[in-house]
Amino acid sequence: MASITRALRPLTRAAATFPRSIRPAFSRTAPQMRCLSATAPRREIDISEIPPTPISHLSDTEAMMADSVSKFAQDVILPKVRDMDEAESMDPAVVEQLFEQGLMGIEIPEEYGGSGMNFTSAIIAIEELARVDPSVSVLCDVHNTLCNTAILKYGSEKLKKEWLPRLATNTVGSFCLSEPVSGSDAFALATKATRTENGYKINGGKMWITNSVEANFFIVFANLDPSKKYKGITAFIVEKGTPGFSIAKKEKKLGIRASSTCVINFDDVEVPKDNLLGNEFEGYKYAIGLLNEGRIGIAAQMTGLALGAFENAAGYTWNDRKQFGQLIGEFQGMQHQMAQAWTEIQAARAMVYNAARKKEAGEDFVMDAAMAKLFASQVAAKVAGSAVEWMGGMGFVREGLAEKYFRDSKIGAIYEGTSNIQLTTIARHLQKTYTK
Structure with missing residues (x-):
């Protein structure tokens, strides 16, 4: 199957688009006007002369994304849904095909190997995948909306060049915030980071971590200065396989069983200076925004x-x-x-x-x-x-x-x-x- 997002790129680059409705819940009939929601952010353009359109309307690119992801989910994922649920494991071939279809780098710019599409396109893909298997959907969701977005927003140029091409093509991401005693109160986390001569050292544990089996890229939140309480929280990039990093337990769950959810431990995990995400002590702001x-x-x-x-x-x-x-x-x-x-x-x-x-x-x-x-x-x-x-x-x-x-x-x-x-x-x- 040809890449979904590669096929849509010519439409993405088009100067103007015509709206189509969200598939298939609303009428396909669309007025011949420019779709406001498919434009650049409002603060960057003059929208005073652009007529508003219903939020149920999609641009041609977005509508084609819905149709293409729906077909991919029906043809490729549906035959494997029951087996993956029973095995409580994600089929590696499904993950590989998500990358092949460009669905793991939807908002990543083309210069970094991504699809260069908009946020709503990611939302469309997530919805269409969940229509067939919510487990596959959440793998794609966390990877796109949390991990990719974190690097795009807060990563240094070095981190972007190092990780975005990998996140777009072959490396699953995971977001490590929750801990045994800090679920809803996420900023009561106890995982600590300390400065070292070459960077940082992380100690502690995380719980309920999505994508942890499939991922090789982890955004880890740790407190660099507990005296500052939640304002000491800092974000780091950690690779699977780093000494001291270990997956301790895979949870057996009521639902979304094919989606991996694990406990992760950090025992004197060394993190180089370049793997600091953004600035020290701003991790809590990043987590809230993401x-x-x-x-x-x-x-x-x-x-x-x-x-x-x-x-x-x-x-x-x-x-x-x-x-x-x-x-x-x-x-x-x-x-x-x-x-x-x-x-x-x-x-x-x-x-x-x-x-x-x-x-x-x-x-x-x-x-x-x-x-x-x-x-x-x-x-x-x-x-x-x-x-x-x-x-x-x-x-x-x-x-x-x-x-x-x-x-x-x-x-x-x-x-x-x-x-x-x-x-x-x-x-x-x-x-x-x-x-x-």
Whole structure:
């Protein structure tokens, strides 16, 4: 299969694009106008004469990305989904093909070997992958929205030249923030860094680390000066195989089983000076900013999951399962449930794409990202649970994917900020707005 992003590059370079709608949930009909959301950040251009367009519209490049990733997921990933889930392991061939398709370097500029596309294109890819397998989706999500973005935003030119070509073509990234006693309170982390003659030394441990089996590149947050509390946190680049680095335990999980989640230990791990990410004592700011963007990715994973669960069940209820002499999808009670579910999916998707567009436009998107992740995870859990019931016994057995979507949906309310953390973020923004 030819590279998805290579085929889309001529369109990406086009001076103007025409909008198309988010596949396939909205009408394909598009007005002949320039799509605001596909432009450069607003602060860099004059947008006063550009007519606004619905957030449901995609540029030609984005629409082709959706179609291409959907086909890739159906043809390449779907046949392996059940086996990977049962084995609780990611097929290395799937990871290799994600790189071959350009899906691991979506926002990395072409000069570094990446696809040079926009943030919304990454969100589209994450959603389409989750439609088939949320485990593959989160591997791609963390790699793109957290790891690649961290180097693009905060890496020195030396780090960019060293790592971006590898991250775009053959090296999986991992983001190491959480610890056993610092989950939601991420900045209570106990992993410490000390200065040495040649750089730094890291000691401590991390927990719940996504991509840790597949990754060779790790962004590690450690406290360089505990007296400063969270303001002492600093970010470093650590390679797998560095002496003192070890993966201690692979978790056995309820859902997203093919996605590796491990405990990582650091025992006098030497880090050269050049592997400092950004500046000392600014790691907490980097982590906050990266997680705000990453939450849009998790929200897209959840809307993709909800779509996959719905479509899987809808096909069964309107084509196969009969009760009392008719297809169960023809009963009004069932139709009302499905109509409600579809409405909520589209509401969640609108929030996800709005947050992505605001991020691209250079606007404040923090509350939008929190709302999108909160609501999308709620919708995913509700729809995936309902889909099991719509399918009856066939939804409960492991022969199909309904029960897997249901299990996979639970993580959306937990990682990259629990639902309660999102509610707190939203409430703080509201309080700031309405306090006189």
